[in-house]
Amino acid sequence: MSSTPPVASGLHAAQSLVDVAPPIALGALDGRYRGVVAGLVDHLSEPALNRARVHVEVEWLLHLTDREVVPGVRRLTDDEKARLRAVVTTFGADEIDEMSATERVTQHDVKAVEYFLKARLRDIAPAKEDAGLAELIHFCCTSEDINNLSYSVMVQGAVRQVWLPRATALVEQLTSMATELADVPLLAHTHGQPATPTTMGKELAVLAWRLRRQLRRIEDAEYLGKLNGATGTYGAHLAAVPEADWEDISRTFVEHLGLTWNPLTTQIESHDWQAELYADVARFNRVLHNMCTDVWTYISMGYFAQVRGQGTVGSSTMPHKVNPIRFENAEANLEVSNALLDVLASTLVQSRLQRDLTDSSMQRNIGTAFGHSLLAIDNAHRGLDGLDAVPAAMAADLDANWEVLGEPVQSAMRALGARGVPGMEEPYERLKELTRGRRIGQDDLVAFVRGLGLPADVEERLAAMTPATYVGLAPTLVRHLP
Template sequence: MQSLAAATPPIALGALDGRYRPVVAPLVDHLSEPALNRMRTHVEVEWLIHLTERQVVPGVRRLTDDEVTALREVVQTFGPDEIDEMAATEKVTQHDVKAVEYFLKARLRQITPAEADRGLAELIHFCCTSEDVNNLSYALMVKGAVEQVWLPRAESLLAALTTMAQDLRDVPLLAHTHGQPATPTTMGKELAVLAHRLRRQVTRVAGAEHLGKINGATGTYGAHLAAVPEADWQDISRTFVEGLGLTWNPLTTQIESHDWQAELYADVARFNRILHNLCTDVWTYISMGYFAQVRGQGTVGSSTMPHKVNPIRFENAEANLEVSNALLDVLATTLVQSRLQRDLTDSSMQRNIGTALGHSILALDNVARGLAGLDAVPEAMAADLDANWEVLGEPVQSAMRALGAQGVPGMDEPYERLKELTRGRRIGQEDLVTFVRGLGLPPEVEERIAAMTPATYVGLAPELVDHLR
């Protein structure tokens, strides 16, 4: 059999870079290997600018405005040629961060060609361990990916779900607890519950801290003090990290501890799990006929059964949420562990962040498309309500309890009397009304309860939807 490994262009091994590439492509600008090298270049450039602006090293001049602009342009124009150049350098260095350093030193010599400025290149990666650059790069990459890609997708889905809940605010629905008919609600309220749960997690994700450090090989500023003992290195570190838009971590080993990442991934995973719950609930409502799927032009539900429109968007989302959560969970578990002052488990682990978020984004896309293809079927919901008058046993016995507590005679053992009427059998409106009228209720209570139907017994469900506003 012919090998596909040498095909041109190369064939993607993973689904995200193959079948699903168009949906997750925006993450490439944030969490790919070239994006990591571009961000490393950004951090190195800003560190050089920071050191020279503050004149940390005595006798080293400030960079001119033109030189600063030219250095930042190296980052802005970072593209395929730079990716190839850096990859070639890394083949020689066998060290990714060192390749970035050499790449930038070469650019700096082009920007400041004067012989007197040759020493400026030595301030690139000055007193830095690789993790000083990497932790800041990953923090900026994750921050950008979440804020610019994941959160907008999540917010868009939430907006659609909220609108759907509001539109179905008053549509009565037979609830099911433990799979059995239960106190009616409205479809809008049930969707609102899910929207409210998702909103809380989105708020947590949006408010996440992204920590960073730049303090040397074991977090002691040892090299910094040896080189320039009179400098206030903690202040230099703090202002640099905060200037990047991150939160400064003052206490670390060689690595930034990654606790913030574990916290963030736990929140995203929790969002995913709630979204998974939405998928299974909506899938079930579709199977019960409460939602009809709008058949897209030219789509095929089943390869053999022409009548079918399968809920594939929700099933696809479930699978991708499970993959995403498996990765997010292992990221959160592994990244907070490091042997003594440093090991490299985090280095390989963090290269999976894009995949973890990619599967979540793919799920968001599928759920959004799935919800957009649904039409509520109130008639189906009404039919189930009308077939389950026994659910009104609850309000009848509750009214009797209230009256009994007030001393009204004949209201004893209400639960037991309704249990005898309703458990294990179906009753209709006539059965229930006859029973109610024989209880000896006060006239106004009797009329109110006798007029009740499963479709009107929804409590405050419609008003509860308004909490989403």
């Protein structure tokens, strides 16, 4: 009698991959696509957050001592300032490990940063009379004073130094394609049906124009910050040094970090600027998604050929295939990015009374949201780079759809009828009878036009028109792109 193999056979009995060194990434961004999104690691990773915290804490100490806010505390020398700032610029693997070890003891990430810096300051200013300097690290700060400024600095750097340059380059690539194809006639489709001809360049220009508008909004984004204590009242500040102008000290410090000062907050900075930024990035993503689906459709119609990168495998079984995978990959990553950006934008603006910790967990996903957007931008760029326009395919579709010239003929008849020219009655209805539900050719249309009794110049103009020449101002409209 045969026995059934145990369920634990196969993958269930395979060796665990958890302890493989180096660690195997759970997510695609840190595994398969690491190279594409690596630039974000310096801005939006956990180590980058700790480095930003160190930066904020160092600058706060220098701000307090430079302005001699606390009476009796000396100003630091230029050498001491340089050595403190070097703690930020040289922050690397050893510092990451040290801070992680400290956090395992403190069970508090910002406190670990404070202890890390106090140890460094003792090395930089070891004199006995300077022992009190360490107490100005994290002076009168709640954790959120440091965190909100750190995130503002990080996101600003990620957007301006990594995301925006890549997004701008993509829009410039699309703009260049639009200019090159400005004169290439294209059969437009509305509701999926043949419609008034346009040009490929004009259609791409529409997408480039839309994307560029969103980039301008993102370029103009404000990055807010606050430093006003545990409940936004400067309570501890006034208790410690009542004679100081704490609002001015806070404002000048936040502005020194390159941020916009928020004067009115609870314990947390309200994150409204983040919601605004993520909504704009999500809108850029959605327009880019529209570009991907349109270009994918043009490829399926034969208007673009994927002739470059022929070493790729389109199908494991069909050798002839070259799939538009770059655009499909971009679509998927844009959808993941937007799901995260939308939830960030909708939840970060909410906080229970003075604060809750939901924002802390949420903000740790900012890098992932931007990572998937950046990956989509990269795929869209590579997809566009592999395309060649096929004017012959576009021309063939135009030549097969002469009925689209019913629009200019009936429009010319309307204009003549409005001027009192006889025989121009019911132009729409007459063209509908000619074209609705059936294909017509050039001979059919020309015969119809010549039988209308049009003025000679109008008749000749309409009789000479073809679907390929009926593109209106489409070629010149592309010039509106910067």
